[in-house]
Amino acid sequence: MDETRLLEILSGERRGLSAALSRWLLAGLSVPYGAAVSARNLAYDRGWLASQRAAVPVISVGNLTTGGTGKTPFTAFLARELQSRGLRPGLLSRGYRSLDGAENDEKRVLDRLCPGVPQVQNPDRVAGAERAIREFGCEVLILDDGLQHRRLQRDVEIVLIDALRPWGFGRLLPRGLLREPMSGLRRADLIVITRADQASAARVAELRREIAEIAPVPVADIAFEPGMLIDSEGCETPLSSLAGRVCQGFCGIGNPEGFAATLRSAGISAELEVFPDHHHYTAADFERLRRKAEAIGAAALVTTLKDLVKLPGDSLDGPSVLAVDQRVRVLHGANEIARLMDRFGSDRARAA
DSSP: OOHHHHHHHHHTOSOSHHHHHHHHHHHHHHHHHHHHHHHHHHHHHHTSSOOBOOSSOEEEEEESBSSOSSHHHHHHHHHHHHHHTTOOEEEEEOOTTOSSSSOOHHHHHHHHHSTTOOEEEOSOHHHHHHHHHHHHOOSEEEEETOTTOOSBOOSEEEEEEESSSOSGGGSBTTTSSBSSOGGGGGGOSEEEEETGGGSOHHHHHHHHHHHHHHOOSOEEEEEEEEEEEEOTTOOEEEGGGGTTSEEEEEEOSSOHHHHHHHHHHTTOEEEEEEOOTTOOOOHHHHHHHHHHHHHTTOSOEEEEHHHHTTSOGGGOOSSOEEEEEEEEEEEEOHHHHHHHHHHHHHHHHHHO
C-alpha cells in the first residue's frame, strides 16, 4: 500500500468497506503495540530497565509521531547555538536507512548545515556516546530522535510537535501515527511547535491549550524559513531567481505538505511529486522527473536538501536540481531555548 493511500485510510478521508475494514484491522494491531510501549515506559519509569548516563550532558530531540516534524534543521540549530557558547557539540543517531552502509540522508544534510560537528551513527546510542566523547572530545551530545530511546539518560528532553499534523490522527501505530501515548509529553523539559507560521494563530493557541492539559512545561514556536537555493556542488543561488517561474518539485519526506507550503512562501510555483519518506532515488525516478519538468517547461527541479543528497550522482544531468535550504526562526519562546542552552555553558564554566 502506498503512503498516500495509507494516510487517507488512517485519517478517515478514504471511505468504503475496504477502508473501514483496514481501519478495523489496524486498530486491533494497535492494542498489542500500545501494551508493549506502555510496559516498556513503565519499566524505565520504575527503574526495572536501567538507563546509562554519559560522561557529558545529553540533549534529546524527538517527537511523538512518525513522519517529519523538522528534527534535522532544529538539531542543526541547536548545534550552532551550542557552538556559539564556546561548546563542542556532537550528534548521535541510530543511522536509520543508511544510504551506503556508512551514512544516511540526515547525516549528509547535517554535514552541510553544521559542518565540523562530529556525528556518530550507531543503533547502540550508549556506545555511540562513548565514541563521540573519546574520539571527538564532544562536550555536549544531541541525541537525534531520542524520545523513545530511553536507555541513554538525557539532561534535557525536547519534543517537537508539527502544527500541521500534531497528533498523528490521535491513535497509536499502526492505526494512527503516534509512537506512544500523548502522555509521553510529560517527560519533556521543552515542547517546540514546528511550522507554527503555517497554521493559524487560533490553531497554534489551541495546540498550546492541548499541550498544557497534558504537560505544564515551557512551549516554543518555530518556523522553517527558506534561505538559499543549493545545488549538488554546494553552490548557492538566491530564492528570487525562481520567483514567479514554473518549476517541478519533488520530495520524499515525512511532511510533504510542509515543503509545498515552503515553496509557496518563497514565491515558487511548482507541481509537487511526492515519494515515500526516506525514499532512495533511482536513475529511473530522476528520468521520470526530468520528463515531467520538460513537459511543463520547468525552469528547474526543486527539492529538499534531504532529497538532494540522495540523488544518484549520474542522474544530475539535464535540468538544474536545486534544494531549498531551510533555517529555524524562533517565533515565540526564544528565552526558554536560550535558558536551556545557557545551562550547558554554565555547567562547563563551573567544572573548569
